[in-house]
Amino acid sequence: MAKKNRVAIVGVGYSDVSRGSGLTLDKLTAQSSVAAMNDAGIKPTDIDGVVVHSFPHQFVSSTHTAAMLGIPDVAFYSGNVDGAAYSVAAMHAIAAIASGSAETVLTLRTVHKAGAAGGAAMLGPQRGIPGNMQFGMPYGSFTGSHWAGMYMQRHMAMYGSTEEDFGAFAIAQRKFAVANPTESFFHEELTMDDYLNSRYIAKPLHLLDCDYPVDSSSALIFTTEERARDMKQKPVFFDSWANGTTAEADFSLVRDMTHSSPWMASKRMWSRTDLKPSDVDTAGLYDGFSFIAMQWLEALGFCGEGESGAFVRSGATSATGSLPTNTDGGACNVGRRHGANFFIEVTRQLRGTAGDRALPNKPEVGVVSNAVGGFAACALLTAE
Amino acid sequence: MTTEVLPPLPLPNELTAAFWDGANQGKLVIQRCNACGHFQHAPEPICANCLSFDLGYAAVSGKGSVYTFCIPTQAFHPWFEDKLPFVLAVVELDEQPGLKMITNIVETNPDNVKVGDRVEVTFSPLGEGFTLPVFRPAAQ
Ligand SMILES: [Zn+2]
Numbered sequence: 001m002a003k004k005n006r007v008a009i010v011g012v013g014y015s016d017v018s019r020g021s022g023l024t025l026d027k028l029t030a031q032s033s034v035a036a037m038n039d040a041g042i043k044p045t046d047i048d049g050v051v052v053h054s055f056p057h058q059f060v061s062s063t064h065t066a067a068m069l070g071i072p073d074v075a076f077y078s079g080n081v082d083g084a085a086y087s088v089a090a091m092h093a094i095a096a097i098a099s100g101s102a103e104t105v106l107t108l109r110t111v112h113k114a115g116a117a118g119g120a121a122m123l124g125p126q127r128g129i130p131g132n133m134q135f136g137m138p139y140g141s142f143t144g145s146h147w148a149g150m151y152m153q154r155h156m157a158m159y160g161s162t163e164e165d166f167g168a169f170a171i172a173q174r175k176f177a178v179a180n181p182t183e184s185f186f187h188e189e190l191t192m193d194d195y196l197n198s199r200y201i202a203k204p205l206h207l208l209d210c211d212y213p214v215d216s217s218s219a220l221i222f223t224t225e226e227r228a229r230d231m232k233q234k235p236v237f238f239d240s241w242a243n244g245t246t247a248e249a250d251f252s253l254v255r256d257m258t259h260s261s262p263w264m265a266s267k268r269m270w271s272r273t274d275l276k277p278s279d280v281d282t283a284g285l286y287d288g289f290s291f292i293a294m295q296w297l298e299a300l301g302f303c304g305e306g307e308s309g310a311f312v313r314s315g316a317t318s319a320t321g322s323l324p325t326n327t328d329g330g331a332c333n334v335g336r337r338h339g340a341n342f343f344i345e346v347t348r349q350l351r352g353t354a355g356d357r358a359l360p361n362k363p364e365v366g367v368v369s370n371a372v373g374g375f376a377a378c379a380l381l382t383a384e
Numbered sequence: 385m386t387t388e389v390l391p392p393l394p395l396p397n398e399l400t401a402a403f404w405d406g407a408n409q410g411k412l413v414i415q416r417c418n419a420c421g422h423f424q425h426a427p428e429p430i431c432a433n434c435l436s437f438d439l440g441y442a443a444v445s446g447k448g449s450v451y452t453f454c455i456p457t458q459a460f461h462p463w464f465e466d467k468l469p470f471v472l473a474v475v476e477l478d479e480q481p482g483l484k485m486i487t488n489i490v491e492t493n494p495d496n497v498k499v500g501d502r503v504e505v506t507f508s509p510l511g512e513g514f515t516l517p518v519f520r521p522a523a524q
Contacts, residue, residue, distance in 0.1 A: 128395025132426035135403075136486045137392040138516055140472050142460035149454025150474060157452070157499035202472070203455040250426065252474055253484050257452060 005098045008228035008235035009381070011040025011221035012344040017183075017214050017335055019113060028217035029060045029110045030068050036106065036219035041232030044069045047221070049076035049102030053089040053338075056081045058112050065108065076102035084243065084261075084371035085109060085286075086218065086339035091377060093222045094238055103224055109340045110217035136252065145210060147251045147373065148289040149202030154257040155291065156204065158306060163204050165309025167195035169290045170208045170332065172317050177329025179319075179357055184333045185212055209290040211331035218340030220347070234351040234383075239275060239365070241379035242268035251373035258306070261376035262292075262299035262369065269378050270301070277301040280380070281363030282349050283323050284342025287330040292372040297325075300367060300378065324359050339370035343379075350383040389462045391511050399427040402441040407515040412505045414483070416442040423480045446505030447522065448477040451484055455494045471497050475519050491520035 013035025015028040023031075029052075037043065050062040050071065062077040076096040080088045086109035093105035129137045140146070155161050170190060177184035190208070198208040228235035244264025246254045254260050270276075277300060285293035285300075294308035302323055303311035311317070317325035328334050328345035337344075346366035348354040369378040396404050399415070406413035415427035419436035423444070430437055453473035459465045471489040476482070489497050490508065503519035510516045 127390070128393050130395045130397070134394035134396075134400060135426045137461070138394055138510055138514070139486050139488050139518075140456055140461070140464050140467070140470060141486050145458075146454060146456060146472055149456075150452040150472070153454055153499060154452040200455070200457045203457060203469070205454065247432070252486050253425075255482050 003239070006225040007094045007097045007222050007238045008225055009220055009238075009343070009347045010223050010228050010231045010233055010235055011036040011042065012347055013037070013039050013219045014344070015110075015217035017216040019214055021215060023215060025058055025060050025110050025112060026064075026068065028215060029065055029108060032108065032110070032217035032219035033065065033069055033106055036221050039233065040221045042104070042221070044071045047071050047104050047106050048074055049093065049096050049105030050074055050108070051076075051078045051080070051089040051092045051096070051105060052108045052110070053080040053086055054110055058110065060110055065106070074102070076105065083375045084339070084377040086337070086343065087368075087370035087377035087379070090220070090222075090343060090379065091241060091243060094241060097222055097224055103227060105222050107220050107222065108217065109338050111336055111338055112215050113213040113336070132250065136250075141252060144288060145201040145205055148209070148291060149205035150252060151257045151260075151295070151372070152204050152291045155306070158258055161306065161309045163196060163206070164192060165312065166204075166206075166209055166290050166294070167192050168309060168313045169294055169317070170195050172312055173287065173290070173326050173330045173332060175318065176327050176357075177333030180329050180334065184329045185214070185335060186329075186333050205289065208332070211288050211336045212333065214335030216335055216337050218337045218344060220340065220343055233353070236347045236350045237382050237384070239380040239382045240269050240273035241377070242266075242272065243375070243377045244268060245375045246373070249374050254373055258295070259299075260295065260373050262296050262372055262378070265369070265376045265378045266296075266299040266301065269380065273380055275365060275380055279365050280323065280367050281361050282327060282346060282359055282366045283317075283325040284327075284346045284366065284368045285325055286339050286342065286370045286372070287326060287332050288336075288338075288372075290332065293326065293330070295372055296369045296378070300369070319359060324361070324363075327354070327357060327359060339368075342368040342370070346381055350381055389465075391463045391514075392461055393510070393512055393514055399429065403427070404514060406441065406443070407507060407517050408513070410507055411443050412446045412517045413441040413443050414477070414479070415439055423477075423483050425483060425485050444477055444479045446517075448475045448503055448519070450474075450489065450497060450499055450501040450503055451476045452499055453489060453497055469494050473497070473519070475503055488516070488518040489520065490518050
């Protein structure tokens, strides 16, 4: 079905990415923005929208970003601290362009390693724990690793999955990372022993299930199909997209941990397209913790419920499998980009700019996803 | 000089104070809607079931089952440094399907805990005048 008002990705870019360059959030944001503009072959005056998503304590506003870049006047801007990380910025930009509110929108996710994982730092200077966190922190529930360990345990109890299943994902993803030496922080393949011997953070969650904290900024530029046709890169199009949430806001208290928000977002996304899971050639599935990508494999219908471990162990997510997944190495290896790296990598694969890492199946349709638990988002991207 | 490590203490407010007061008296109390009887945790200013603002607290049986758990082995707050490993769990209370709370499972070897285990509330002093409702394996 021919879609009207299609939105295209026309530029992608990263800042310097490191474990502590000392670069400010502002500078990282400016670096990735310039990289994305150079990739798209456009100037600040070509941009009329800016959308950002970040943690409240790491916020660089959309209007400040526009001012730094010398964008004279923005028709659409939004600064977000709620929901599914980078994809919130993407969804706002898509909606703005599809509605005619703006034509060419810069989207951003900037994150500093320090303080990004929660923990005691979230308590701040006050002595008591405010709000509903007071029903978690006194019990020792501080970071994502705690709910992540509990999601894994629930999956293991419901479906008989094992730590080796999660390990298989970490191993498969690392293979892609080794093939991406300029972006990955890790250059050696993993064995199952490496995975199982990595220390627990919150058993059954291992250190190697966790994304790698870095200072980074990621930027993508979206525009209309009409404008995209005249730009430097082959455009990649959004075919469909959706958010999903659970009735419970607290990740630890969602009704069904093995069917959390990725299931709602996936169902909604598939209802908005003629494409089917079997049409998808590559996937970029959020791996803040490895089990999250595995919940997405099940939610998106690439394997049966509870069968993500067997699916990964079959080799399906490898470069020569039916669904090469996280082909840049994922955030466990290229560092925490809060979802933006999947939009960037799937774009590079679909438009044919992945270089040595170009997939043998010449992908034409890709899926990207972000988050889990209380809120999530996903999108289908197409090469034409 | 050593600095005393304080536990992560709740900051009670008009919505949450009854929970902590109840725990100090050895009772597990959960917010309940006076209009429709719906329990909700954590407490909110409105009932998500019927939109009533008429909310109170009611004692529950303290019986439930382990929905899931993990065993933290790294402290993300100094208070937990000497308490590792422990069981961080979500317990589903018997009173209402899906009524769950974050808690600890105590009085058992962490490696013996299983999803679905029957548990009952008990109370553990946190310090500074606060008591934590926690759970232990249910008596047979
Ligand atoms: Zn009610």
